[in-house]
Amino acid sequence: MFVNSDNYIKYLKFWLITLFLLIILMVAVGGLTRLTDSGLSITAWELFTGILPPLNNNEWNFYFSEYKKIPEYQNINYGMNLDEFKVIFYWEYAHRLLARFVGLFTLVPLFIFSLKFTYTKYYSNKYYWIFFLICLQGFIGWYMVSSGLIENNDVSHFRLSIHLSLALFILCLIFWFILDIFNIEKFHQKLSNLFLLFILKLIILQIILGAFLSGLDGGLIYNSWPDMNGGFFPNDVKFEGIINTELFSNASIIQFLHRFTAYLLLFFIIILNYFFIKNKLNIKNIIFFDIAILVQVFLGIVTLLSGVEIKYASLHQLGSIFVLTSYIIILYKNSNQRL
Template identity: 45%
Template structure:
């Protein structure tokens, strides 16, 4: 009789962590869409967990916000109640990050102490925790870019912050799957595996391009589809003196790049689905095909409606669904015969015959 997988509780914990990371990304999107990211101008790992508790505390936090360029140039005259609205979004985002750190560290210590983890698994999970810590540091690095001269955060640092979150999300899902069903990396169908990798790469690039759209608020302009105000390539894609930075710093270019890459993702998904159906991998075909079509539709509707908050968040959640489907499909296509021996439970000794 096969022994129960001793790593199953660890896998379920990791899947819970993936859900929390997805929630963190969505709350971060809301923080960006509501212009709340610069409302807290200081970083305090411990005392920052407490919100203002008195009227004097609120006035002090508001006074600090009034010292940055965003207040002077964008929100001058804002009331205290309006400030509280953006404060709570940023405070919630930061404290959800703190909670995720503890929700990872404490079970990690318990699983380690009780022998649930062994071999390389322990160091992989420590690496994931360090990546969580790095993500928090990158978050503050991003916020700090908008506190002195800019009226918002750098789109480059925003893209870095989101990219790290997506990497963490993907690695956590992959490790959970590896514990539930250990597999190797050799593809059972190499061509389908390459198509899954192609899709996952294209989807990842598209999500990062979306971070530049959010960083420059490019979704608030050119709200027509499929053309951009009647043109395939918008006027002003490059500046008067074209340079590489225009691709990431001009609203026209950023939105066009995101639109164009969407078609690349759809094409990659279509190639995968056709091959997957031929090979009777219907689950993987449904995950990638369905999530991609849903995300494509959400993107169009969000664009033509000038990205209302709820649609912007739905579009961000759709991106996570696409990414999760791609990671699952790539893993599911790996060869099930190559198992990772270090994590396998020991076999019981055969009983002696009398």
């Protein structure tokens, strides 16, 4: 039976690009859910229920009474009224509803592709990895939320960083597939893969530290730049504290490391630009990455100086997507293989 491969490629491109945009929206909504402290407003996973929001007072009172049982309400939001609760509830509800839609939008087209285009020239089962990772992301999302329901006033910043990192990994994987399917031209003169991977690790480390900082509300302290209230190192910890067991739970140290990693990253990006010029590569291939880095640095500083205003903090988080995807283009063009 003859099946038109062109139709498969056309539908696949549309699906991947739309899914890519949906994941960006998910990251944005998830970030705002975190920034508005809304993530613990729904205290049950509700894997197959909770599709509709509360429709009457009894249902609203039930959700509110469940929220009153957790430490965040008892220690931070005690006295919150029902109308105030509805605001944070709808942020988390929107995040979960969008997650359900993304799951369906991933699985249904994959199922149709498997039925209709299995025997086309370009068909591949590799795209099922996207669905697997999105399902895993759902489990990790609940694993994160559960950490703030019993003993803690908030979710674990470690689990928060895993949740964000996996979302960005899924986004990058989809973007790599998009570059593949559009047959983006590769570099003729290759750069050092070890050096490129080193910079990628620095970017990943910076994103993880940013997630730690968000989870610890660490942006609310040391709201000055380039100094930290007059010094290079935070004055509320001793230098020896940087190597103790509480390193990754100390907001002051995490903010210091986040700043220092940014400086280190900028240094190696300057070297990367030098290699582009030395190897006579088209400078357009790195200019978007340079712009992304500069915008991200600017947004980071503005977020800090503003005392973490939600609009700037949200843009700063989305800026990490711009940085990652612009760098993925460089990695892709330097690679010899397709996924």
